[in-house]
Amino acid sequence: KIEILRVYDIKSTYIKNILDCLMDLPELYSLTINVIDNIDDVNIFYIKIFGLSKLTFCQVEYKTIPTKTNRNYLVIDETIFSPLQQLIINADFPTNSLDILFSYLPQIRRLSIDRLTPSTTKQIKPIIMPYLKHVTLKLNNIKFNEFEQIMKNFFENIQILSINTNNDQDYIQATKWEQLIINHIPDLNIFSLYYDGIDNTTSIHNHFQLNELIENFNSSFWIERKWFFNYQYVDEESSDGGIVYTIDPYR
Incomplete structure (x- = not known):
């Protein structure tokens, strides 16, 4: 019997047949799939995976066609509930599909999305995710207010949060984070932030301005939690701006 399956460098033309065959593996609990080209319909791809009755771990990597936006979004199917506890998505994933994604994953505990992309086509429905504790997100041009x-909407119970972002200076405004964490993520105990503001039209173009922003992360709120920040400023002819990141006090 097969319990763990890893499929690498597969073409999308074969993916449907492969996923159909997985239905004949009733003990499969761990699945890794790497698709080397564009998936035509992301919804069908996920529906097949979420239909696997024993699957608790899944890692997927694929590409999508930007012009086929309707097929890049998930569609709800109220008859399917996945037992997945950990999901890693190494692909573009639109924010307006998050509520549908979570409707399939009532037991999810750990989520990682490599490229979360902005979208404005619909209102995102809040869902309480009581078991979701660990979230890692790489944000692709998502403004802080949308984040x-x-x-x-989804992450009020998390304990571990890792964010990689750029584009919006609000991500390095300490007071915004303090209010968000105090009011909406009270159980957070591990926090990691990486902000890349180099070569950005909205980035900081002054070393002293960046230093002043980082000083705001030295308040008692951050010190008590042992969340410390550092920064690197780049001032060259071809690029300028700053990188801000958390540092691990135990290293």
Whole structure:
């Protein structure tokens, strides 16, 4: 019997047949799939995976066609509930599919999305995720106010949060984080932030301005939690701006 399956460098033309065959593996609990080209319909791809009755771990990697936006979004199917506890998505994933994703994953505990992309086509429905404790997100041009709403909608019970982002200076405004964490993520105990503001039209173009922003992360709120920050400023002819990141006090 097969319990763990890893499929690498597969073409999308074969993916449907492969996923159909997985239905004949009733003991499969761990699945890794790497698709090397564009998936035509992301919804069908996920529906097949979420239909696997014993699957608790899944890692997927694929590409999508930007022009086929309707097929890049998930569609709800109220008859399917996945037992997945950990999901890693190494692909573009739109924010307006998060509520549908979570409707399939009532037991999810750990989520990682490598490229979360902005979308404005619909209102995102809040869902309480009581078991979701560990979230890792790489944000692709998502403004802080949209990110903040996502946190309020889905992630109020998380304990570990890792964010990689760029584009919006609000991500390095200490008071915004303090209010978000105090009011909406009270159980958070491990926090990691990486902000890349180099070569950005909205980035900081002054070393002293960046230093002043980082000083705001030295308040008692951050010190008590042992969340410390550092930064690197780049001032070159071809690029300028700053990188801000958390540091591990135990290293």
